[in-house]
Amino acid sequence: MIKGSYGYAGQYQQRPTAREGGLFKRQWFEGKIIPQAPPGTRWVRHWGLAATKKTTAARTAGVKLGKAPVGSFVVGHVVTTQDEGNAVRRLVKTTADMDGTGVMMSLPQDPGQAGKAPAKDYVSMLAGWTVKADPETGDKVTRAEPFSSQCEAATSYLVQGAWNEAYLDELCLLPGGAFKDQMYATSGAFGRLVGNRQSQTTTSTVKGLY
Known part of the structure; x- marks a missing residue:
């Protein structure tokens, strides 16, 4: 059976990720870093919330992902932290203020009543x-x-920023690597943008009045 680079690296070289990437490859992003997103891009910021900062393999990450009018996807901004509690709440609110109310906020909910x-x-x-x-x-x-x-099909872009290298490093080590939080947050934002996430009625859309 013919194996792709990901399968070959795992079975024959005893590495879970090929050097040039497993689920993601750096070559897919060559020429895909742009100065700004196209006008009319529809944005979602999804947060992956780590339970605690005591573990070195879990961080809170907020990924702002957009869908452009032509159908391409744009990673517009990424923020991460290993803080917890009120520090994370402040980061979420400060980032939301920076994004503006035109950006949908998306959050995970722990299963069950307690979540x-x-x-x-x-x-x-x-x-x-x-x-x-x-x-x-x-x-x-x-x-x-x-x-x-979408990235392999050359339909995804990154807005130029200081976070680009750390983001690509994490993606191209998947499913290995110490951290996976930025990818989890990206997956959550992507699911929201393409409409395959259904919100619970207990946490439905809330709009404030000014």
Whole structure:
């Protein structure tokens, strides 16, 4: 059976990721870093919220992903932190202020009744924005595959920024590497943009009044 670079690296070279990338390859992004997104791009910022800062393999990440009028996808901005609690809440609110109310805020919700209260707390804090929260299910690496397909098809771009290299480093080590939080947040934003995420009625859209 013929294997791709990802399968060959895992089975024959005892490496889970090929040197040039596993689920993502750096060559897919050559010439894909642009100064700004096209006018009319529709944006979602999805947050992957780490439970604690005590582990070195988990961070909170917020990825702003857009869909341009022509159908291409643009990663517009990425922020990460290993803080927790109120520091994360401040970061989420400060980033939302920077994005503006035209950017949808998307959040994960822990399964079960216990996860509803924190999600509702974030929704309340972000009054004035369109905010959606729902549980995330399925294997996290598998959830990255739809966005990987878009990148391989040369339909995805990055807005130039200081975060570009760290973002690409993480993507191109998947499913290996110490961190996967930026990719999880990207997958969440992508799912929201293409409409395959359904919000729970307990954490439905909230719009504040000014």
